[in-house]
Structures are given as structure tokens and as C-alpha cells.
Amino acid sequence: MIPQEISDVLKATFGDAVLESRIDGVLDPFVKVAPGPVKDVALFLRDNEQMLFDVLMCLSGVDYTGGRLGVVYHLHSMKRNHKLVVKTEVTVDDPHVASVESVWKTANWHEREAFDLYGIVFDGHPDLRRILMPYDWQGHPLRKDYKVPEFYNGMKVPY
Amino acid sequence: MKEFLIGIFQNEILVYTLMAVVPLVWVVPFALFAVWWERKISAHMQDRLGPMRTGGWHGWSQTIADILKLIQKEDIIPSAADRRLFILAPYVVFAGSYAAYAAIPFSAAYVGSEINLGLFYVISISSVVVVGLLMAGWASNNKWSLFGAMRSAAQIVSYEIPVALAILAVIMVSGTFDLQQINQAQSGWFWNWYVFQKFPLLFVAMLIYFVASLAEVNRTPFDIPEAESELVAGYHTEYGGMRFALLFLSEYANMFAVSAIAATLFLGGWNSPFGDFLSGPWWGLLWFLAKGMGFIFVQMWLRWTLPRLRVDQLMYVGWKVLIPFAFVVVIGVGFWVMAVR
Amino acid sequence: MDATMTQPTSVAGFGRALKTEEMVISMGPQHPSTHGVLRLELVVDGEVVVDVIPHLGYLHRCFEKHCEHMTNYQQVIPYADRLDYVAAMSSELGYVIAIEKMLKIKVPERVEYIRVIMAEFSRIVSHLIAIGTYGMDIGAFTPFLYCMRDRERVLDIFEQTCGARLLYNYMWVGGLSHDVQPNFVGKVKDFCSYFRPTIKELNDLLSYNKIFVRRTANVGVLPAEVALNYAVSGPVLRGSGVKWDLRKNDPYSVYDRFDFEIPVGEGKMGTVGDCWDRYMVRIHEMEQSVKIIEQAVEKLPAGDVQSAVPKRIRPDAGDVYVRTETPKGELGYYVIADGSASPFRVKVKSPCFVNLSALPAMTRGAMVADVVAILGSIDIVLGEVDR
Numbered sequence A: 001m002i003p004q005e006i007s008d009v010l011k012a013t014f015g016d017a018v019l020e021s022r023i024d025g026v027l028d029p030f031v032k033v034a035p036g037p038v039k040d041v042a043l044f045l046r047d048n049e050q051m052l053f054d055v056l057m058c059l060s061g062v063d064y065t066g067g068r069l070g071v072v073y074h075l076h077s078m079k080r081n082h083k084l085v086v087k088t089e090v091t092v093d094d095p096h097v098a099s100v101e102s103v104w105k106t107a108n109w110h111e112r113e114a115f116d117l118y119g120i121v122f123d124g125h126p127d128l129r130r131i132l133m134p135y136d137w138q139g140h141p142l143r144k145d146y147k148v149p150e151f152y153n154g155m156k157v158p159y
Numbered sequence B: 001m002k003e004f005l006i007g008i009f010q011n012e013i014l015v016y017t018l019m020a021v022v023p024l025v026w027v028v029p030f031a032l033f034a035v036w037w038e039r040k041i042s043a044h045m046q047d048r049l050g051p052m053r054t055g056g057w058h059g060w061s062q063t064i065a066d067i068l069k070l071i072q073k074e075d076i077i078p079s080a081a082d083r084r085l086f087i088l089a090p091y092v093v094f095a096g097s098y099a100a101y102a103a104i105p106f107s108a109a110y111v112g113s114e115i116n117l118g119l120f121y122v123i124s125i126s127s128v129v130v131v132g133l134l135m136a137g138w139a140s141n142n143k144w145s146l147f148g149a150m151r152s153a154a155q156i157v158s159y160e161i162p163v164a165l166a167i168l169a170v171i172m173v174s175g176t177f178d179l180q181q182i183n184q185a186q187s188g189w190f191w192n193w194y195v196f197q198k199f200p201l202l203f204v205a206m207l208i209y210f211v212a213s214l215a216e217v218n219r220t221p222f223d224i225p226e227a228e229s230e231l232v233a234g235y236h237t238e239y240g241g242m243r244f245a246l247l248f249l250s251e252y253a254n255m256f257a258v259s260a261i262a263a264t265l266f267l268g269g270w271n272s273p274f275g276d277f278l279s280g281p282w283w284g285l286l287w288f289l290a291k292g293m294g295f296i297f298v299q300m301w302l303r304w305t306l307p308r309l310r311v312d313q314l315m316y317v318g319w320k321v322l323i324p325f326a327f328v329v330v331i332g333v334g335f336w337v338m339a340v341r
Numbered sequence C: 001m002d003a004t005m006t007q008p009t010s011v012a013g014f015g016r017a018l019k020t021e022e023m024v025i026s027m028g029p030q031h032p033s034t035h036g037v038l039r040l041e042l043v044v045d046g047e048v049v050v051d052v053i054p055h056l057g058y059l060h061r062c063f064e065k066h067c068e069h070m071t072n073y074q075q076v077i078p079y080a081d082r083l084d085y086v087a088a089m090s091s092e093l094g095y096v097i098a099i100e101k102m103l104k105i106k107v108p109e110r111v112e113y114i115r116v117i118m119a120e121f122s123r124i125v126s127h128l129i130a131i132g133t134y135g136m137d138i139g140a141f142t143p144f145l146y147c148m149r150d151r152e153r154v155l156d157i158f159e160q161t162c163g164a165r166l167l168y169n170y171m172w173v174g175g176l177s178h179d180v181q182p183n184f185v186g187k188v189k190d191f192c193s194y195f196r197p198t199i200k201e202l203n204d205l206l207s208y209n210k211i212f213v214r215r216t217a218n219v220g221v222l223p224a225e226v227a228l229n230y231a232v233s234g235p236v237l238r239g240s241g242v243k244w245d246l247r248k249n250d251p252y253s254v255y256d257r258f259d260f261e262i263p264v265g266e267g268k269m270g271t272v273g274d275c276w277d278r279y280m281v282r283i284h285e286m287e288q289s290v291k292i293i294e295q296a297v298e299k300l301p302a303g304d305v306q307s308a309v310p311k312r313i314r315p316d317a318g319d320v321y322v323r324t325e326t327p328k329g330e331l332g333y334y335v336i337a338d339g340s341a342s343p344f345r346v347k348v349k350s351p352c353f354v355n356l357s358a359l360p361a362m363t364r365g366a367m368v369a370d371v372v373a374i375l376g377s378i379d380i381v382l383g384e385v386d387r
Helices: A003-017 A038-047 A107-118 B002-009 B012-045 B062-071 B083-103 B118-125 B128-139 B143-174 B179-185 B201-216 B241-266 B281-303 B311-340 C063-068 C073-081 C088-103 C109-138 C142-162 C184-207 C210-216 C224-229 C235-239 C275-298 C351-357 C368-378 C382-386
Strands: A018-022 A030-033 A055-063 A068-076 A083-091 A096-098 A121-123 B105-107 C023-027 C039-045 C048-055 C318-326 C329-337 C345-349
Touching: A003 A018, A003 A030, A003 A038, A038 A068, A038 A083, A038 A096, A055 A107, A055 C318, A055 C329, A055 C345, A068 C329, A083 A096, A107 A121, A107 C351, B002 B012, B012 B062, B012 B083, B012 B105, B012 B241, B012 B281, B062 B241, B083 B118, B083 B128, B083 B241, B105 B179, B105 B281, B118 B143, B118 B179, B118 B241, B128 B143, B128 B241, B143 B179, B143 B201, B143 B241, B143 B311, B143 C023, B179 B241, B201 B241, B201 B281, B201 B311, B241 B281, C039 C368, C048 C368, C063 C073, C063 C345, C073 C088, C088 C109, C088 C318, C088 C329, C109 C142, C109 C184, C109 C210, C109 C275, C109 C318, C109 C368, C142 C184, C184 C275, C210 C275, C210 C368, C224 C235, C235 C275, C235 C329, C235 C368, C275 C368, C329 C351, C345 C351, C351 C368, C351 C382
Parallel strands: A030 A083, A096 A121
Antiparallel strands: A018 A030, A055 A068, A068 A083, C023 C039, C039 C048, C318 C329, C329 C345
16 A cells, blocks of 8 residues: 555544644655554554554654654554554653554563653553663653753762 | 502501592692693684693693682672681582592502492592582572572482492492402403493493583583573682682592593503503503593583583483483393393 | 473472472673673573563663764764674664665665675674574584684675774765775685585584574574564564565665575474574575675676765755664664754664563573573674663
8 A cells, every 4th residue: 555545544544633644755654643542543553454564663752842752653564565654742741642562562662762761651551661771860861951960879970 | 559658657647648648639730730621622622722821832831820810819708698608618519529539549559548339439429519519509699609509409419310320330240349349350451341341231331421420520511500601600600719719620620530430430440451561550540540531531522512401401311311221221231240140 | 391391389298389489580781691781680480480571771872862963964873883883884784875865865886786795794794693602602612713713704804895893984875985905806705605614514513403402492482473563573583484584575775686585484493483493594694695795796896985975964854764684683763854964863773672672572481591592592782772
């Protein structure tokens, strides 16, 4: 299925949840979805016979500056051999996105990393804790406005 | 040798002490040599050179340098370790390995103790090593050491049985437990050696004994207790300096002890393979040491060739492969001996 | 004889179960076989592992944060080297392809062929380390030295080309940093004819050794559906029987011009998807890499390797996701550009990170010695896991 068809099916099925879709003029066509229904969209994309997106290639957190965070999902279907990019956006004050860990197990660690480095909270994740930073680290390092703390557990941080 | 020494000193206790120290004169330089030899053998098998510089010719004094380094190291005992057991463990291990030398005849003229239950004594006293290993693993207060010690205990205890059965086959053929008499029974040309008697049963017994003794001394493929890639160093992880040197020394002493027993039981001990040619008390010593070193070479060769067995596979090999074969050998030899008589 | 061991839970004659406790043991950050600084918390019941909890982050070097503060796109390349420091050429390749895609540059043919040759050499080098260290974990010390010996030959070729043995900064956006040395073709051909028999030697020594097979067959079985759900890739996925290789199924660079096969695990010694299958896939991949190198070096075209290198790298705003088949699996670079000279966001989808997340699924009912075997068969490099 070409990206235009996928986007049309998604818009038809989910209506308002699909906020935007860009097919032409970009290197990777993407579909933008609201943060709440992400899990339903994911289940549909994985199980629908024409879609069959069985592999979540990559899940990235992004800081779009201006108080907006985002999550970008890169999906791929082994059987139908097509790709799709799904994006969502949240604000820094309410950074909640539905977790897709129950849809693709690989999202477990990717979502932990996005939480660790950006502070995006994934609702429904079974074990959301930091993965790369120490467990008691304060702050979310990859945000654009992140200031490195001076002390960590009594040790001076910037040297 | 005992009579010779009594003639000089006239004091029996002094003579017995001297006789007890004689294997030490062999064991300690042997351990130094064996470590160097192992490094050279492993290096050449792995397409590299090994020690080349210490002392000049092919790094012959590498081990001496290592011992000097180990002697002057700080003695570290983990604060949460059980001090008394931690300190005692290497001595127990060494005592168990060394005590076996009491009954092994190095030559027609020398045997530490003329005990007529020599083999029985040797098998039982080498089990003291297990106690030492358990002490070392437990007292280190380190979960990985404990793992190593538990595995080691299970392994050594299980492999005592094929060892004992293989030795039993030889005892049936020789009719005696006394190692000196077993040696004398194999005198003559090399076809009198026990490995060629009751062929092929005693040959199989030698193979079973050799494999089981690898497990006794914790050598690959049975070196799970000190598996370097899993347990760092198993039961001797927390040991450093001279304590580690002592554990290492007792490992090589143990290796030579089991090789010496194999040489004595199966390859004729201090007998020359050519009958009366090249025989005598000093030649006998040379033949004995050479045969022991041959077995050591095979042990080292196997270490650098084979991967190691997982602990349950190791138990499987011991209980379900070696013991049935050993039973068959014992029964076969028993019938053969009775039929001949 | 399988990997599980039933635990006795009652002492004969007492009728009540003997109380056993599970022990939490830490295969700590410093351990000879965790291939780097990785902490595995094992909950064991005797020798049987009940749970494995990996703790990462010991080698986190803030690669993604650094990328955002670089003054230009080319500065990222030495950092990309240091992700998978064992196969650095492959790590660079994905990034430069991503930037070239954003700038819409087409690189000369010579650059493409040399890049393929270098990527395949780095595949050989990485698999040699994987196989050597795997043998060492299982207890066979000698194959490691043989692998290192062969690896030295490849590192010599790398050194003669770009001056570095391990971390190269060789692949630039639009070209390469140096052209290859004059007798490159001869040296590569010498290496290929030297290397084929050593693979056979490795097979004789390690692969079909009965003890090695016993340690690795039927251990750490990963079924294909579970593998896909965990987005596992590379030899781990192919070991589970899924015939998927980006070089054939989603070709990049000039891989579609070469003739090679994709080895897949068939469960010859045990079950499909066990450790032995993953190990054998790596051995066969080395043979296929030699095949690709020989073909590439035959057809190596002439040209200038720096003719397409742009003066300024300032892509238009947009994002791109490019994935390449590195020795560890599918390495993905998600680059967001905002029209300035430095990247806005570079996200690395690391194959080792994803493959490692499948570790708890593979170690159901395994023993402590098996955990070492399974971890070795996933072949992780902590630089890539933690970035």
C-alpha cells in the first residue's frame, strides 16, 4: 500500500484522532495523531489485514522547542513491505502519551528511554523508569532547556 | 633411601621428617616449572609466543618473577569474610593435595610411607581438598565464590566414584593396594605395564581414570568451579598475594599427584620400558617423572582445546557415562581374573 | 537433556517441602563475559535463573546531546564511529547515507564500491570478535586468539587506507577522507584467499565440537514471532529462521549489484533460534562477506573520492530515517534538520539495544552458565547499547 492509501484508511477509521498527514514534499511520509488514541491507532496498524505493521523500527522522543515534546514512531511491515511514520505532540506541562508496549514489545525499552531523556510519561507502561541515566537522576537531559545540575549525590557534576 | 638416611642420622624422627619433605623438593619447583610450561604450551597452540624475556631464554624465570611479586603483595582479607576459615582454606587445600604424595613411590628406593593400603589412603586423603575449596568459597563472602565452591564440591564428590572404580579394576589385577608392589609387578619390558594387561579393559580403565581425574583437579573441560568467564575466578576470586599463590601451587601439586597415580597404576611407574636397560633407582626416578609429565602435558593440551561443560552436563557425564562404563570394566576384569585363576 | 533442571522441593520421608530461597546475584558491571559494562541482576534458584533484569547506562556518553551542539554535520562522524566501536565503518555508513539523502547528493561509483568493501570488512571484523569472545565465554580459549590473528590482517588493510585501526572517521558526507592505497586490490585479494581456509579451521575447532554444541544447542531459543515483536534484527533475527537482510530486502548503496546469500538458522543441531543457530549465521555471513568483497574489488571503478563532498552542509528542514545492515543488526539514524548548520536531533536506533531487550524472553528457565552463553550469542557492544 502506498502512503496515501494508508493515510486515507487511517483518516477514515479514526477521524478526528488523525490531526495531519504529509505525503508529498517530505522524504518520509508521516501521519500525525493525537496522543491519547495512539494505542488504538497502533493496534489497528498492527492487526489490520491491509496494514500488518508488525515491526516498530524506532520510537524517538523529540523536543520541538516552544514547550512542545513529541514522539515519532517508525513502523514497518515485513509481510506487506511498506513503511509509515506516525508522529504525536504533547506539551511540556501535560506530557502524557498512551503506551504501545502491549502492541509491540520492543516499545518497552524505547519508551523508557524517551521518558528518561525527555520526561514523556507513557500511560499504561508496566515499568516506566529510567534506563540510561542513574535511577535517581533529576531532570530530563535531552530537553533543549536542560541545565546540567551542579551536584549529584554530593559529587560535583561539571568538571 | 630410608635405611641410607638412618645410617647417617641414627634419629628415626628426623629421618621420617626428611622423607616427608622430599616430595616438597619436587613439588614446588615443579609448580614453578609447570606454570611456565603451561604458558608456553598454550601460547604455541594459540599461534603466539608466550613469555620470552624474563631471564633470557624463552622467559624461563617468568614464574619466579611472578612468585616474587606475589610474595610482596598486600594481604587483603574482605572485611565481611570469615577470617579464620578464609585464612585456613588454602592450607587445607594444600594439605589435601600434598598428603597424597606420602604413598606414591617416586622410585624403587623412595616411597614416603611404606603403607600397604597405599591406594586406599590416596583416594581418601585427596577428598580433603573438597573441604578446603568449600571453606574458601564460603569464607569469601562473595556469591560468585559460593557458586564456584558449591559446583566444585558436587563435581569432585561425583567424580570420586569413577576414579575409585577404575582403580578397583587395577587392584583386582594386581591383588594388592600397595603402590610399591604394583610398581614391582609391572617390571620388565613395557608390555608388562598394566595398561596392556587384560586388554582392552584396563586401557578403558585408564581413560576413565584420566577423564575423572580431570574433574578431580578442576581442569577444563571440567573447570566450572573456576570458570574464568562466568565466575571471574570462582572460589579463589577474593584471594590475593601469597594465599592465591598457595592455592595455585596446590592445584599444580594435585595435577601432578593424579598424573603420578595414573603413571604408577597404568604405565609402570618407575619401571623402564626397556626392561633392565636404563633402570635403577635414579633412572627409575627419571622414568617416573617423565611419565607424570606426559600426563600433565595431555591435561594442558586438553585445557586449551576444549570448551567447558555446563554443570548439569558435567554431572551427566560423570554419573551416566563414566560410571556405567567403569562398572562394565570392573565386572569384566573381575571375571577375567577369576577365569585365569 | 535440556536446559531446564527440575528442583527437588521435598525431602523424602518428611512430606513437607524444604524451604528454598531465591538468591539475587549481580553479574555486575565488571565481569569477564558481559562484553562491556552491563549489569545483569539475576534472580536464581540454585543454578536455575528465575529472572534477568538488565541495568544499562554505564557507558552512556550523551551522543545524541552532543550531536545537537556540534557546529556542523561532519563533526558527528567521529562520534558515530564510537557507537559500535568494533565495527566502526558500518556505524559511519548509516549516518553519511542519511545526510546525503537529505542533501540529495549522489556520490561517485568508486565511493560506493569502496564503502561496500569497508562495510563488509567491518562485518568480518565484528563477527570475528563475536565468535572469538563467544568461544571464550563457553570456555574454549584458543579460537579467540585465532580470530584475533585474522583480524589483525584486516586492521592492517584499514591502517594502510586511512591511518587508523579501530576508529576511522573515514566516510565523509559525499565521499571518503582518503582514497585507497595503490596496491589495495592485491592486498584485498590476498586476504580473501587467506581467510577462506581459516573459516574452515574455525569450524573444525569450535563450531562442530561436541561440547560446544551441547552448550549452545537448544539454549536461549527465540521463536520467530517473538523476535519480530521485539523488533530484533541482524544475526539474532536470522538465527530464528526469518530470512530478512536489509542488504537484500531494502537495498542501500550498491548492494543490489552483488550476488550473495542470506544465511538463516535452520535448527540443525537443536531448535531453530537457539544460540548455535545465531553463531552459525555469523560464520556463514563471514563467508558471504568475503564473496561480496571479491566481487566488489573486481569491479572497482576509477574516479575521485572527494568530488561530491559539499562545501557547506546545510540541509533543508525535514527529517529522514535511514537504516543499514550492520554486523549487529539494523542500525537506524533518525535525523531531524532545521535548516541550520548543526543537526536538530539525531536519534540512533541501536540494534544491540533492541536485541538486548529480548534477553529476558530468551532466558526462560536457563541456568547461570546459559545466561553467559545467551548473552554472548546476542553479541552486544555496550557503546551502541548506551550511546
